[in-house]
Amino acid sequence: MQLKSLRLFMAVAKTGSFVAAANQLHTVQSNVTAHIKKLEDELDVQLIQRAGRVRPTSAGLALVEYTERMLTAHDEAVSLFKGQEKACGRLRIGAMETTTAIRLPPILAAYHAAQPDVDIQIKTGPTAELVELLLDGQVDCVFVAGRLEHSRYHLLKAFSEQLVLVGSTPMSTMPSSQKLLTSAFLAFRQGCSYRQRIELLLASHGVNAGRIFEFGSLDAMLGCVAAGMGYTVLPRGTVEAHQYRFGIHTLELPSSIANIDTYFAAFEPETWTPALASFAETLREAVVDEPQLTAS
Amino acid sequence: MQLKSLRLFMAVAKTGSFVAAANQLHTVQSNVTAHIKKLEDELDVQLIQRAGRVRPTSAGLALVEYTERMLTAHDEAVSLFKGQEKACGRLRIGAMETTTAIRLPPILAAYHAAQPDVDIQIKTGPTAELVELLLDGQVDCVFVAGRLEHSRYHLLKAFSEQLVLVGSTPMSTMPSSQKLLTSAFLAFRQGCSYRQRIELLLASHGVNAGRIFEFGSLDAMLGCVAAGMGYTVLPRGTVEAHQYRFGIHTLELPSSIANIDTYFAAFEPETWTPALASFAETLREAVVDEPQLTAS
DNA sequence: CACTACTATCTTGTTTTGAGATAGCCTGAC
DNA sequence: GTCAGGCTATCTCAAAACAAGATAGTAGTG
Structure with a gap:
């Protein structure tokens, strides 16, 4: 599990779109798909509902909460050293x-x-x-x-x-x-x-x-x-x-x-x-x- | 910044040895050096004191606290799905x-x-x-x-x-x-x-x-x-x-x-x-x- | 001064990654 | 029903990253 993947996952969960998430994090849609897929394979659960609307599943929503904690801690750590x-x-x-x-x-x-x-x-x-x-x-x-x-x-x-x-x-x-x-x-x-x-x-x-x-x-x-x-x-x-x-x-x-x-x-x-x-x-x-x- | 690097960093900080950290996480010492070095380059600060004893520097100790939060959240997230x-x-x-x-x-x-x-x-x-x-x-x-x-x-x-x-x-x-x-x-x-x-x-x-x-x-x-x-x-x-x-x-x-x-x-x-x-x-x-x- | 234990560096082969191109699918409009 | 538009999955290839081994260099010890 990589922080990069989690950021993409959060972007997808929040925007409800793979394309939007890709743009937001300056990459391409195929990479977003790959990262989400890798996450899903690792956790052995579907995180994003693709049929029709793109939205987090129950499992995805559960992951969102922990991911937020992780990314917040990460951002704070980085700002410790890179805070302008x-x-x-x-x-x-x-x-x-x-x-x-x-x-x-x-x-x-x-x-x-x-x-x-x-x-x-x-x-x-x-x-x-x-x-x-x-x-x-x-x-x-x-x-x-x-x-x-x-x-x-x-x-x-x-x-x-x-x-x-x-x-x-x-x-x-x-x-x-x-x-x-x-x-x-x-x-x-x-x-x-x-x-x-x-x-x-x-x-x-x-x-x-x-x-x-x-x-x-x-x-x-x-x-x-x-x-x-x-x-x-x-x-x-x-x-x-x-x-x-x-x-x-x-x-x-x-x-x-x-x-x-x-x-x-x-x-x-x-x-x-x-x-x-x-x-x-x-x-x-x-x-x-x-x-x-x-x-x- | 990768979770893998952070785990190695924590292992080095806790064991006080690159070799021990490598063994603990089933890899080799050169990789530990590389990961720590990459972290240090990213944050633009020396995290581990190598001269004499191997121990975290002030900056390293500060990072330890945030890293613990990150890794704890990660472990909990994983156990959500992979808890035996x-x-x-x-x-x-x-x-x-x-x-x-x-x-x-x-x-x-x-x-x-x-x-x-x-x-x-x-x-x-x-x-x-x-x-x-x-x-x-x-x-x-x-x-x-x-x-x-x-x-x-x-x-x-x-x-x-x-x-x-x-x-x-x-x-x-x-x-x-x-x-x-x-x-x-x-x-x-x-x-x-x-x-x-x-x-x-x-x-x-x-x-x-x-x-x-x-x-x-x-x-x-x-x-x-x-x-x-x-x-x-x-x-x-x-x-x-x-x-x-x-x-x-x-x-x-x-x-x-x-x-x-x-x-x-x-x-x-x-x-x-x-x-x-x-x-x-x-x-x-x-x-x-x-x-x-x-x-x- | 040599010995030991440790870390840094270099090299190599493999894996992973990112970006583009393409195909397939769903949705909404006519 | 059909068609267009927007979206995601898949494939491919080149570039980058990575793990592991070998080697060199360094600090501490007796």
Whole structure:
């Protein structure tokens, strides 16, 4: 059974004429006859009443219903990839908590305005988990901290973040090693790339990573920092956005530790759905139009 | 885009191997490659990731969802006609009010027991309307009074009915012409073949058809007869089934007027769905097993 | 570095397909 | 009843598509 045959069958059922069906689908009448006949042979039932009026038989009418489902699904699948202008379907994005909170909203807004027919799904998690999601096909693209080592990714430097030390009291200089040693550090759960920077920071002050509390959400973490539970390290933009809500203070870090880039990563562009290609385009434009996004 | 290609694509996506997909669908690996490649060329997107692991790309995963819908509809359509043993789908029956009430229930019960997966739909109406429904493809088969003249029907004598005169008072002989002339007759709406018999009956007593009230349902009609509104003509079985509910009385009619056959009619058997073929078979068995159904 | 398992490509013979030409059939008009 | 017009079935042939096998190339493994 071929989709081509089913299209001809539907045309015959709807027009009530083999000739009309042939014209409608740009072929000749003999081919319509052949396709219908082949369908009838395969299903071992007469689908079209030819005596007098040409009309679907009971069996034909029953087939029409299933054929409509089939052809509808087919048309939708084709329009997923060949839809002119507007993309459709679904776009699944993986991003870090901090990126989702601060960087993504304007980009998603621009994208949704450009491609209103695409359903957007966001999954958040630390970098290591996001890479797993991408490899596992559970998301179409991710925003992660630092370049991915894997070779066959398409990478685009999306945002440049500057990490700052966050604490509950004003800081003008780095806390003493003694202070650091006795303080707790708060970080996202295992896999967060910012966490590596915390350890780097401590190491640069001759302190081994002590207690690190793991958090699942940004709000919880900042709330605990504000309560004096300890320090954390976060992008400046993220902290600024929340500073009015929490009594927290920041300290700039040396650039070797502070600067970290957020990359957009996906597989090769040839594997992209139009929805994803359009998103990458929107992102590229946003990055170009507002270079401060990637400036340190 | 061919269903064959889509099946291979699904097999590759599920097994993660071209070779495995080829074995599963009884073909060779080079054909799998060719079909996938053709799909990719048509949609202008890479569907399968070949580097390293063989797995669907983002685009491929998107296609999987639509393909599943397509193939499911296809499988259901095929099983409609090629389902082994049990028929499935839908059976739309047209029948007269009296047939539906008395004759069909045991047949439908037997049929449903044999083919539990078939959805049964009954439409009732007078013979003329039923024929229209059948011609219009709105039902798959009908039960009508009298042979259909049209040549290209498959006919089966299903039931033999004996019409009786029904009135509100006991009758031992035919009411007088005078009585008939001043009485009302109750019948189904235009198109009911029993109605012709009423006119035949009146004519045989030298009376022109006077007032005939039209009813849509059997209950309403019998209720009005019982209330003394007038006479009607109905199959004996129908009246007997309702006699305990209504105070009605019957009188036998001459066989030329009384005997009327109910036929099962559908188009040629080649146009039947398995559900319809199975129903015809059930009906034939019922008629053979209980010849009194068609005996006068 | 070689081995293994896999996919891509090429080739060949066969099947399928599309389009035209023709014959036969039904319908409606005169 | 006959005839014309429109429709479908059948036949034919060339072109295209396809399946299968053989072979080459590639990635991952020890």
